[in-house]
Amino acid sequence: MAEDMIFFNKDTLIIKPPKKSGVLLRTIVLVVSMVCGLYICSICIKQSNTYMETKFLNIEVVERPCYDYGCDKSRVPYLHYPKPETFSRAECACNPVRFFAIISMQRSGSGWFETLLNSHVNVSSNGEIFSVKERRDNVSSIMDTLDRVYNLDWYSSASKNHCSAAVGFKWMLNQGLMEHHNEIVEYFNSRNVSVIFLFRRNLLRRMVSVLANSYDRYAKLLNGTHKSHVHSPAEAEMLSKYKPTINSASLMKNLKEMEVTAAKSLEHFRSTRHIILYYEDLMSNCTKLEEVQEFLKLPLMNLTSRQVKIHKGPMREHIKNWEDVNKTLQGTTYESFLHADY
Ligand SMILES: *[C@@H]1O[C@H](CO)[C@@H](O)[C@H](O)[C@H]1NC(C)=O
Ligand SMILES: *[C@@H]1O[C@H](CO)[C@@H](O)[C@H](O)[C@H]1NC(C)=O
Ligand SMILES: *[C@@H]1O[C@H](CO)[C@@H](O)[C@H](O)[C@H]1NC(C)=O
Ligand SMILES: *[C@@H]1O[C@H](CO)[C@@H](O)[C@H](O)[C@H]1NC(C)=O
Ligand SMILES: *[C@@H]1O[C@H](CO)[C@@H](O)[C@H](O)[C@H]1NC(C)=O
Ligand SMILES: *[C@@H]1O[C@H](CO)[C@@H](O)[C@H](O)[C@H]1NC(C)=O
Ligand SMILES: *[C@@H]1O[C@H](CO)[C@@H](O)[C@H](O)[C@H]1NC(C)=O
Numbered sequence: 001m002a003e004d005m006i007f008f009n010k011d012t013l014i015i016k017p018p019k020k021s022g023v024l025l026r027t028i029v030l031v032v033s034m035v036c037g038l039y040i041c042s043i044c045i046k047q048s049n050t051y052m053e054t055k056f057l058n059i060e061v062v063e064r065p066c067y068d069y070g071c072d073k074s075r076v077p078y079l080h081y082p083k084p085e086t087f088s089r090a091e092c093a094c095n096p097v098r099f100f101a102i103i104s105m106q107r108s109g110s111g112w113f114e115t116l117l118n119s120h121v122n123v124s125s126n127g128e129i130f131s132v133k134e135r136r137d138n139v140s141s142i143m144d145t146l147d148r149v150y151n152l153d154w155y156s157s158a159s160k161n162h163c164s165a166a167v168g169f170k171w172m173l174n175q176g177l178m179e180h181h182n183e184i185v186e187y188f189n190s191r192n193v194s195v196i197f198l199f200r201r202n203l204l205r206r207m208v209s210v211l212a213n214s215y216d217r218y219a220k221l222l223n224g225t226h227k228s229h230v231h232s233p234a235e236a237e238m239l240s241k242y243k244p245t246i247n248s249a250s251l252m253k254n255l256k257e258m259e260v261t262a263a264k265s266l267e268h269f270r271s272t273r274h275i276i277l278y279y280e281d282l283m284s285n286c287t288k289l290e291e292v293q294e295f296l297k298l299p300l301m302n303l304t305s306r307q308v309k310i311h312k313g314p315m316r317e318h319i320k321n322w323e324d325v326n327k328t329l330q331g332t333t334y335e336s337f338l339h340a341d342y
Contacts, residue, residue, distance in 0.1 A: 080192070082167075084152040092163040098296050099150045099193040100125075100168035103177065103265060105258070107209035108200040109279035110170050111229045115305040116289065118158045122165035122298055126156040129169045136176030139183045146187060166296040168193075173265050181268040188272045194295065195274035197266065202280065203258045204329070204337035208311060208318050211244035229307050236308045240318065248324040255334050283342065314341045 079096035082089070089095075102117075102125065104110035117123045126149060130136045135145045148154050149169055171177050177184065188195065200206045213228055220226045221238055230236050247254075266276070275295045282288050289303050315338060316322045329335050 080150070082150065082152045086153050087162075089152070089162050095163065095165060097152070097164055098166045099191060100166055100196055100296055101188070101193055102168065102170035102196045102198055103173065103269065104170060104198040105173050105200075105206070105262065107206050107213060108198055109282065110172075110198050112305055112307045112309075113198055113277075113279075113282060114158075114170055115307055116303040117292070119303045119305065120166075120293070120298060120301050122163060123296070124152075124156075124159045124164045124167045126154050126158050126167075126169040128172065128175070129154070129156075130171055130175040130177075136180075139180050142176060142180060142184070143187060150191060150193070165298055168196075173261055178261075178265065178268070181265075185269060185272060188269070193272065195269055195272045196292065196295070197269075197274060197276040198279065199262050199276070200279040202337050202340050203255050204315065204325075204334065205311065205340070206258070207246060207254065208244055208315075211246070212239065212242055212311070212318075215242055215244060230310060231306045231308060233308055236310045236312070239310050240312070243318055243320040245320040246325050248321065248328040251325065251328050252332065252334070255337075280340075280342065312342075315339075 080099060081094065082097055102110055102114065104113075114125045114127065117125045129145060129149065130142070134141065136142055150167060152159075152164060152167060154169075187193070216222075216239060217226050219242070221242065222230075222235055227235065227239070230239060275292065277288065277292065290300060293300050293303075311318050316326070319325050326338055329338055
């Protein structure tokens with residue numbers, strides 16, 4: 001449109017000169033009109049530049065499909081445009097990618113939470129990558145692994161690569177995270193990695209889940225295969241048939257330890273951009289998942305998981321020495337763990 005206007009201006013200027021004027025006058029008019037044209041043109045370019053800039057800044061708030069303009073995005077430093085070595089991001093090369101890490105403890109619902117996240121078309125959460133010991137042997141192997149994940153060069157069944165808008169993985173507190181917390185916080189802050197803490201309020205339930213899961217590692221209740229997560233109510237029922245015996249002598253001490261570990265991790269990672277989630281809240285409150293998506297600045301979607309909860313119903317049905325446990329926790333700060341029913 002702007003260009004049309006310029007040509008139109010030129011035409012009228014060229015057509016208008018009085019008929020009697022000589023070659024000199026015509027030349028002067030022509031030169032003036034060219035200068036005017038150039039000036040208008042330069043203003044137009046400036047305007048369209050600022051227009052592009054505002055359009056670009058908007059992506060931060062309103063998620064939009066891929067744009068195909070030159071993507072020197074140095075202007076918005078906290079957004080990432082990874083350039084993977086192993087493939088091309090193709091049409092999504094200009095879509096910003098956010099980095100995240102889910103920090104959790106085993107048997108706190110993080111597996112379920114991760115399947116929910118991965119049901120989002122733009123999320124790649126690559127699982128428990130630091131469960132492999134070599135990757136967390138020392139700080140440099142941790143950093144190398146992180147670099148690969150955040151550069152989208154990590155492959156797992158969850159990778160969506162081209163059009164990922166958020167990429168991350170889950171990290172258990174006992175997988176090098178606490179030992180090397182200083183270096184990791186520094187890395188997270190320098191690369192703007194957002195942290196999602198996922199904890200479980202009811203630590204007694206977590207304990208039951210840990211014991212049952214470690215029992216199943218040997219017993220393999222499901223036709224000879226060990227499963228940490230199940231996808232059918234029948235499988236869940238089978239696994240929950242086993243009732244662990246809880247050592248009531250060390251129960252208070254163990255619960256306290258879990259609590260302290262979680263609190264310490266929060267303290268260590270306090271300076272990162274983070275959000276704290278509880279498994280119980282995620283289960284009872286759908287808007288929590290929206291909060292997570294907003295935290296990662298994702299287009300809102302309905303997230304789904306096929307996983308089925310293993311231990312349902314009142315606690316007393318899942319603990320063999322319930323009387324003992326009940327007696328031990330009565331009147332303590334952990335008494336509420338006995339009653340929660342979900
Ligand atoms: C999300 O993924 C879809 C499909 O791959 C893609 O078209 C869209 O641009 C992506 N959105 C973002 C914000 O990356
Ligand atoms: C991280 O985000 C801050 C603003 O929140 C920004 O100033 C900084 O440049 C970003 N760093 C990187 C490496 O993206
Ligand atoms: C770190 O661990 C990796 C993997 O075990 C090993 O190859 C590397 O040599 C180690 N680096 C240092 C500096 O210890
Ligand atoms: C175990 O195997 C039996 C028959 O072999 C089958 O009917 C049953 O569904 C299997 N159970 C599970 C939990 O896979
Ligand atoms: C559900 O979560 C939202 C956002 O996290 C919060 O504002 C709301 O109060 C919660 N609702 C209930 C019933 O807890
Ligand atoms: C999610 O599902 C609910 C009901 O099933 C529907 O009303 C809502 O529009 C859906 N939201 C999105 C973002 O698809
Ligand atoms: C726990 O024990 C107390 C008495 O010691 C009893 O009143 C209560 O019903 C028991 N709680 C459960 C959930 O069994």
